[in-house]
Amino acid sequence: MSLQEQFAQAQIDSKNLSERPDNMTLLKIYALYKQGSSGDVTGERPGFTDMIGRAKYDAWDQLKGMSQDEAMQQYIDLIEELKG
Structure with a gap:
């Protein structure tokens, strides 16, 4: 299975986790x-009025410079870990 296919499967799996992850996760x-x-x-x-949007933006911004393949692999690994 290619990285793209694993990434797509992890997206599906993320919607079916048995427990909702905490906000940081x-x-x-x-x-x-x-x-x-x-x-x-x-x-x-x-802006300051959109706290959720701001947190999401900041979290994404912290990954600046990471390759898309590396991010996909970490995403896959994290979803697998959360599936338990």
Whole structure:
């Protein structure tokens, strides 16, 4: 199975986890997904009134420079770990 196929399967698996991950883990999942699918962060950082958007942006921004393949692999590994 290719990395792209594993990444797609992990996306499906992420929606079927037995327990909802904590917020920090959810941010990590989001950031790894965005880095793996889109590369480095784009757009402007949301303002103070959008706390969730701002946290998501910041989490993704922390991965700047990570290759998309590396982000996909870390995403796959994290979802596998959460599946238990």
